[in-house]
Amino acid sequence: xxxxxxxxxxxxxxxxxxxxxxxxxxxxxxxxxxxxxxxxxxxxxxxxxxxxxxxxxxxxxxxxxxxxxxxxxxxxxxxxxxxxxxxxxxxxxxxxxxxxxxxxxxxxxxxxxxxxxxxxxxxxxxxxxxxxxxxxxxxxxxxxxxxxxxxxxxxxxxxxxxxxxxxxxxxxxxxxxxxxxxx
Ligand SMILES: NC(=O)c1ccc[n+]([C@@H]2O[C@H](COP(=O)([O-])OP(=O)(O)OC[C@H]3O[C@@H](n4cnc5c(N)ncnc54)[C@H](OP(=O)(O)O)[C@@H]3O)[C@@H](O)[C@H]2O)c1
Numbered sequence: 001x002x003x004x005x006x007x008x009x010x011x012x013x014x015x016x017x018x019x020x021x022x023x024x025x026x027x028x029x030x031x032x033x034x035x036x037x038x039x040x041x042x043x044x045x046x047x048x049x050x051x052x053x054x055x056x057x058x059x060x061x062x063x064x065x066x067x068x069x070x071x072x073x074x075x076x077x078x079x080x081x082x083x084x085x086x087x088x089x090x091x092x093x094x095x096x097x098x099x100x101x102x103x104x105x106x107x108x109x110x111x112x113x114x115x116x117x118x119x120x121x122x123x124x125x126x127x128x129x130x131x132x133x134x135x136x137x138x139x140x141x142x143x144x145x146x147x148x149x150x151x152x153x154x155x156x157x158x159x160x161x162x163x164x165x166x167x168x169x170x171x172x173x174x175x176x177x178x179x180x181x182x183x
Contacts, residue, residue, distance in 0.1 A: 001025050001165065004077025004106075007069055009056055009090070012038040015082055015111065016045070017157030022080060022164070023049035028073045032056065032065060057087045066097050075104040080160070082111040092127050099131050107133040109164055114139055114150075114182065137163035140174035141182050148183045 006026040011019035012033040023029035023046040032054040033039050039051035054065050070076060076098050083090045091110065098106060127134075137160055142149050151159070151174050159173025176182075 002027070003029075003164070005069070005073050005075060006030070006078040006080070007066070007076060008032065008080045009054075009094075010082030010084070010111070011080060012042050012051075014153040014156050015080070015160060016042055017154060018080070018160040018164075019049070020045050021157070021161050022078065026078065030069055030073075056083060056090045059089065059093055062087075062090060062093060063097055066094060067101070070098075070101050075102040075106070077104065077106050078109065078164075079106070080109045080111070080164075095127050095129050095132055099129050103131070105131050105133065107135055109135045109137065109160070111160055112136065112138045114141060114176065133167075134169065135163060135167065136170045138170070138172045138176065140172045140176045142174050143178070143181050148181050150183050 003022055003026045006022050006029040008019050008022055008029065008031040011031045012035065019031050019042060026048060029048055030050045030052055031039065031042055032052050034053060034055050036053060039053065043049055043051045052065055054061055056062050079094060081091060081094065095108060139151055139156060142151060156173060163171045
């Protein structure tokens with residue numbers, strides 16, 4: 001699988017395993033985050049991975065970083081985004097900017113937490129793009145019929161990798177049912 005030029009937002013923590021996999025399957029990959037130590041540690045795990053310090057709540061800085069990636073490494077093919085509700089406009093900004101910069105098709109892989117805000121999802125469903133393929137991966141929990149627990153970091157990364165490989169528009173890692181049995 002060739003993911004082309006890839007950008008990863010929110011991939012330095014629990015998604016570090018998935019970020020490494022993306023870098024290994026990309027022509028070039030950049031992971032963004034605020035914490036320098038985390039970025040440095042992650043950069044050591046793959047020769048194909050570059051990192052940049054970014055607070056994605058700063059729209060101007062976000063736009064500059066996406067532009068910089070494009071100018072340096074060419075059209076963007078894959079974006080993985082685990083973006084918290086602190087930056088509600090970040091996804092639409094990324095989609096609009098990449099669509100504006102390039103004619104190439106690309107994919108946006110959005111990772112969402114278990115209790116993701118329904119209003120926010122609705123707003124994001126209004127993001128329209130003819131160039132972008134949207135892949136949504138929702139994180140659930142593990143339930144064996146008796147006991148439930150949250151996903152481990154390894155399970156989260158493995159689920160995100162599977163979601164990218166399967167190319168399904170929507171998938172769930174673990175389960176969201178029965179919702180009342182969540183940990
Ligand atoms: N269903 C589930 O099982 C489930 C679902 C969600 C979460 N969780 C658990 O909840 C825990 C906490 O989740 P978390 O999201 O805090 O985990 P995390 O993955 O450790 O951290 C969030 C990621 O987003 C980045 N980030 C956050 N705010 C940012 C900003 N303003 N600008 C740029 N990057 C930003 C962080 O980088 P920087 O720190 O460098 O900024 C990091 O890469 C995890 O340990 C996970 O196990 C479980």
